[in-house]
Amino acid sequence: MKKGKLLNSELSYEIAKIGHTSHITLCDAGLPFPKGVKRIDLAIEAGYPSFIKTLDTILSEMMVEEIVLASEIKTINPKVYNEILETFQKNGMNPKIVEVSHTEFKEITRESEAIVRTGECTPYANIILKSGVVF
Known part of the structure; x- marks a missing residue:
């Protein structure tokens, strides 16, 4: 059995196979999925798993x-926005932050390697994670 935090084999596999600048989208329960993008649905019920807990695990x-x-997200869901920043800081990362309109965000998800759906039911709790390198 895997020892690390992330136990979902499908999600772990997607993370392991992406390269530098490839991206994965993590979303709330309501974000639409574009056709042709792999869907990893973790949602069990409203609020579970939460967006932030899933982000921390990823x-x-x-x-x-x-x-x-x-x-x-900054004006409509500032609580989650601040939790996103805190989660990155907690994990020792300081990524570049790019802000786009929600409409443009949905377009960018078409290029994601996978979209991971959580049970989050708060507005705009969505993020595109562009892969860096560990060296």
Whole structure:
């Protein structure tokens, strides 16, 4: 059995196979999935698993150099926005932050290697994680 934090084999595999600047999208329960992008659905019920807990677990295995957020999150869901920043800091990462409109965010997800759906039910709790390198 795997010893690390991340036990979901499908998600662990996606993280292991992506290269520098490839990206994975982590989203709330409501973000639409573009056709052709791998879907990893972790949602069990409203609020579970949470967006932040899932992000923290992903960061235990993935080096992130850049994140993309919908600019609306700062005013509509500042609690989650601040928790995102705190989670990166806790994991010793200081990624570049790119803000785009929610409409543009959804377009960018079409290029994701995978989209990971959580049970989060708060608005704009979505993030694109661009892979960095560990050396």
